[in-house]
Amino acid sequence: MSKLRMGVIGAGLWGNNHAHTFNVLPETELVGVCDLDEGRALKMKENFGAAEAFTDYRKLIASDDIDAVSVATPDFTHTPIILAALKADKHVLSEKPLATTVKEAEDIAEAAAVSKGKLMIDFHNRVNPILAQVRDMIQDGQIGLAKHGTARLSNTTFVPFEMLSWAAKSSALWFLGSHLVDVLRFILADEVTRVYAVARSGTLSAGGVDTKDFHASILEFSKGTVVTMENSWILARDNPSLVDFKLEFVGEKGQIQADPTHSGGLRRIVDGGMKFNDYIGMTPTGATRIGGFVQESIARFVDSVVRDVPLLADANDGLANTRVLAAIEESVASGIPVTIG
CATH class of the missing domain: 3.40.50.720 (NAD(P)-binding Rossmann-like Domain)
Structure with a gap:
């Protein structure tokens, strides 16, 4: 072949x-x-x-x-x-x-x-084993309808200041929020219908990277779930991982909590403090x-x-994702909630 x-x-x-x-x-x-x-x-x-x-x-x-x-x-x-x-x-x-x-x-x-x-x-992240299990739990009804949740996917300042030469042309919302919005759509098998968001600047721009420090957003889904979402690029470099990724859903019959940030069983202590190494995303x-x-x-x-x-x-998933992120930007600019058609 x-x-x-x-x-x-x-x-x-x-x-x-x-x-x-x-x-x-x-x-x-x-x-x-x-x-x-x-x-x-x-x-x-x-x-x-x-x-x-x-x-x-x-x-x-x-x-x-x-x-x-x-x-x-x-x-x-x-x-x-x-x-x-x-x-x-x-x-x-x-x-x-x-x-x-x-x-x-x-x-x-x-x-x-x-x-x-x-x-x-x-x-x-659709094939991240932790998040795939969360989706299965939600879709199997193990906690009933997910009423509300929190979702955090943020980076330390290493990412905008050193890792990405083009950080000023993006933001934590587009770089990280694109992942997180898709994770939420995937896990909940649902669409975002309205967003309200705020953002702040200052820390990154003072260091020469002219973009938002963070976006904090409230996402309303069509089935009733409400998720508070954080995407930040100003976490302290003392964090054991340059990524901080956490999810929690509170349902009618229980809760699900996930920390896909790292594989906590593998830790190393070096001059900069404790660090976590990944052994799920990349394996030998x-x-x-x-x-x-x-x-x-x-x-x-x-x-x-x-x-x-x-x-x-597919393309429709990508389009839905971009619509949510653009609505978040619109809400930041206007100061009011934005409905997604």
Whole structure:
């Protein structure tokens, strides 16, 4: 059977996860890699044995040797790349968020509907074993109707100040809230109908990153659940993990609490204090297998293209996600609740 010939656009941290996965899976062949920085593109090509490196995504997409592309570029750059790939009838895996405006997300959803290629959004927490169990508990009715909940997905200041060179063009809402809104839609199997949100600035801008410090939002779902959501980029660096991820749902018959932040059984004490290491998202495997839900979600894209199994998250999921995030931004600007049509 011929292999699915892949191209990866974006040679950063997440692009390397994509390249590794496509290099290892027996159904795929990593043919091309692309980055605006030629040095990074060439390094990825060398590290993962790709046949060709590009600095222009349009040339990669135009290649007849590539069947599908993955988009692992910054949040605000996805739209033109995805549209070009769908127009060329390539299969597309995109990192979240699908787009950073509703109009762009609508354009992508329309293009996906007529393209011969499939489009999947890499909402990898859908295969996080902790969150998959929470969904099962909720959908099995173990706590009855979830009446209210809290959801926190935040980062220490390391992320906007050091990890992301483009942090000023995004925010904790788009970088983290995109994950969290999808997690809530996935777990509750429900849609957000109204939001009210506030945000504050000052800490990041004082350090040279001109974006919001945090967003605090109230999400109302159609079945009645109300969730208070936090996305912050100003947590102290003394936290044992640069991510803080917590969920709680209070239902008619009980509660569910989840802390997917880290695997608490693995701790190390170093000069900076106690640190937690992840052993769920990324796990060691043999040379021809992948491990952990981060790479498993990328493999689900391959399953969908090669075996025609349902997409983990499609264009409509990406559009719904963007609508909620845009409504939160609108509520911050207006100071009043925003209804999502």
